[in-house]
Amino acid sequence: MSPNRHLHAWLLLLPAMAMLAAFTHIPAISTLLHSFFESPIAGKTGSFVGLDNFEFALEDDIFWQVLWNNFWYAVVTVPTSIVLALVMAIWVNSQMSGRAIVRLAYFTPTVLPMIAVANIWLFFYTPEIGLINNLLEKLGFEGQNWLGDPDLALPSLMVMTIWKEAGFFMIFYLAALQSLDQSLYEAAAVENSSRWQTFRRITWPLLMPTTLFILINALINAFKLVDHLFILTKGGPNNASNLLLYYIYENAFSFFDTAYAATLTTILLIILALLAWVQFGVLDKKVHYR
Amino acid sequence: MLHKLPKVGQAIALSIAAFGLSASVQAKTELTMYYPVAVGGSLTKVVDNMIEGFEKQNPDIDVNAIYAGNYNDARVKALAALNSGKPAQLSVMFSIDVHELMDQDAIVPFDELTKTAEERQWLNSFYPTLMQNGKAKGKTWGIPFQRSTIVMYYNKDAFRAAGLNPEKPPKSWDELVAAGKKLTLRNGDGKVQQWGTMIPSTGYPYWMFGALTKQNGEVLMNQDGTETYFNKPAVVEALGFWKDLGSKHQIMPQGTIEWGTLRQNFLEGKTAMMWHSTGNLTTVKKNAKFDFGVAMLPAQKEFGSPTGGGNFYIFKKSSAEEKAAALKLVRYMTAPQQAAAWSKATGYMAVSEEAYQTDELNRYVKSFPAAAVARDQLQHATAELSTHQAGRVRKLLDDAIQSVxxxxxxxxxALSKAQQQADRILRRYR
Structure with missing residues (x-):
């Protein structure tokens, strides 16, 4: 390549690189740096404290609780919404009347803003006047204080998250399903393969790249989607439904402890980087690409 | 030439010309003010109207009033603007942010801004209880604006149905429990159709708890915000009583009760009584399909409620003219006439005795006595929980309350642990 073409390439890359640097890389690095300092008070920068903030995190019960909550949150919501998405996609991919409407219905939760959705669900979950309890009581079951009971608050959030996420992932599966080679299915039909066998041997392996993509997105979302907490529980009762990112927000904007917020953000970044490494480095090798 | 432009273009051209003119004739003082809205209703419109009135009176001052979400958002935005170099000059923020704002060196005391005897007198014209949260280190840092207390809303129809006198709401904890038992209605299978009372425990649990502790003869912190009293026996007892309402007396649902949906619960008759901010009064009045009353919170050792709501603060990072203009605006917004109109439109209480003496409010209170309950309760009120590092300390107490x-x-x-942690945080401010 001539030097001119190199210059060209760099110029074309420049806008994207500038944006990424300004809004992603520089903030990430300054977050890391902040985590080694005290919180600034009254505009004066705090002094260097080394790993003190990280030691504080290790002793912070709430930090461990939100981390644990976030772990369960991911473990439950990610696989469930992926399986649901796949089932829904296969269903609306089949030849049936009115499938456009069903597709739209499944996709609606994704279109709605999270805050609006949370406000609606707040009234679903609320004990005396809420939809869910009224239905349960009509069916003869005991109503629950969904968001006010520490054992139920986090699971209630999970249900809403799955409802919100599954429709979104369905779209990816649907697109993938429609691009699959039909001749493989014809061959399977000739071989008299059962529906389960066809799914297990043809559909599932061919969908693996999509599944990996969705898995990455779902895991990241499990850590970064906390909008609904502001409306539904504010992390309560007693941190039972608090998640890592919401705790970071509390530290930064409620407690003005920016240094500790930076420390927790660094920890969050490390977790996400590890997850990405596992996914790209390990799982990617097992995925069958055409 | 102008008539050839499309209408929008004309308007723009005219306004550019007008702007150029006014800028050349006189330099206007521009003020940016943030304000929060924490309860329902179209309060932004009310504020906009007040600002318009002020600008008419003071053509040399331009006010840019920005609605900034809830109290937390307003503080975050105002402080972020401060750090960004394009600061606001004044803001309505949580009255309990005072210590934190002082620690950030963000605000100036009003004592430094009020110079004439008349201005000094104005500083003393507010209800003293409402000034408590604005005072620290012997100076006044916040001027009361959208202030509230907790009151008890009750359903008079439900009282009648239960054979209780609707004009005699419970005045003590014992009466509350007794009335609550009569008001809690269960169907054949023992399912509750209507609860006796609800005290919300999400959103602002520490605030409701401040009422219970004051009723039990104790406060939660000292005036300088350097010490908390979470583990005092009367405080522990108050939390025990709150829990007993659900678990022992069974006149309130167990677990936490959502702040955001409580008003709806009350309006739909799912609870016969609720403790809530006076800021809800006008909305409840508009939407209740039954006869309702408003009462002071019941007493154990004494009556009591914390005050709540927002104060005006003036920021340090502004010029002398801007500060003077900001003071003018604060004085306008808190003047008896405005305070009266504000109180009527929202249910927040008027901040001075004089405001209640205005014709407008006087007549309103006479036709709707519920509007005076918050004021009458003021003499029993105490400051809202406010300390250094207020957010963190508040959360300690909130978590303790919810865990109980x-x-x-x-x-x-739970309270001993919260106290221990609060001590650790506050030690360096003593």
Whole structure:
């Protein structure tokens, strides 16, 4: 390549690189740096404290609780919404009347803003006047204080998250399903393969790249989607439904402890980087690409 | 030439010309003010109208009033603007942010801004209880604006149905429990159709708890915000009582009760009584399909409620003219006429005795006595929980309260731990 073409390439890359640097890389690095300092008070920068903030995190019960909550949150919501998405996609991919409407219905939760959705669900979950309890009581079951009971608050959030996420992932599966080679299915039909066998041997392996993509997105979302907490529980009762990112927000904007917020953000970044490494480095090798 | 432009273009051209003119004739003082809205209703419109009135009176001052979300958002935005170099000159923020704003060196005391005797007198014209949260280190840092207390809303129809006198709401904890038992209605299978009372425990649990502790003869912190009293016996007892309402007396649902949906619960008759901010009064009045009353919170050792709501603060990072203009605006917004109109439109209480003496409010209170309950309760009120590092300390107490109400911990155990942690945080401010 001539030097001119190199210059060209760099110029074309420049806008994207500038944006990424300004809004992603520089903030990430300054977050890391902040985590080694005290919180600034009254505009004066705090002094260097080394790993003190990280030691504080290790002793912070709430930090461990939100981390644990976030772990369960991911473990439950990610696989469930992926399986649901796949089932829904296969269903609306089949030849049936009115499938456009069903597709739209499944996709609606994704279109709605999270805050609006949370406000609606707040009234679903609320004990005396809420939809869910009224239905349960009509069916003869005991109503629950969904968001006010520490054992139920986090699971209630999970249900809403799955409802919100599954429709979104369905779209990816649907697109993938429609691009699959039909001749493989014809061959399977000739071989008299059962529906389960066809799914297990043809559909599932061919969908693996999509599944990996969705898995990455779902895991990241499990850590970064906390909008609904502001409306539904504010992390309560007693941190039972608090998640890592919401705790970071509390530290930064409620407690003005920016240094500790930076420390927790660094920890969050490390977790996400590890997850990405596992996914790209390990799982990617097992995925069958055409 | 102008008539050839499309209408929008004309308007723009005209306004550019007008702007150029006014800029050349006189330099206007521009003020940016943030304000929060924490309860329902179209309060932004009310504020906009007040600002318009002020600008008419003071053509040399331009006010840019920005609605900034809830109290937390307003503080975050105002402080972020301060750090960004394009600061606001004044803001309505949580009255309990005072210590934190002082620690950030963000605000100036009003004592430094008020110079004439008349201005000094104005500074003393407010209800003293409403000034408590604005004072620290012997100076006044916040001027009361959208202030509230907690009151008890009750359903008079439900009282009648239960054979209770609707004009005699419970005045003590014992009466509250007794009335609550009569008001809690269960169907054949023992399912509750209507609860006796609800005290919300999400959103602002520490605030409701401030009422219970004051009623039990104790406060939660000292005036300088350097010490908390979470583990005092009367405080522990108050939390025990709150829990007992659900678990022992069974006149309130167990677990936490959502702040955001409580008003709806009350309006739909699912609870006969609720404790809530006076800021809800006008909305409840508009939407209640039954006869309702408003009463002071019941007493144990004494009556009591914390005050709540927002104060005006003036920021340090502004020029002398801007500060003077900001003071003018604060004085306008809190003047008796404005305070009266504000109180009528929202249910927040008027901040001075004089405001209640205006014709407008006087007549309103006479036709709707519920509007005076908050004022009458003021003499029994105390400051809202406010300390250095207020957010963190508040959360300690909130978590302790919720852990007790949900049955995870005992009151003394949870509160001792909260006190211990609060001590650790506040030690360096003593």
């Amino acid at each position: 109400l949900t049955g995870e911990k005992e009151a003394d155990q």
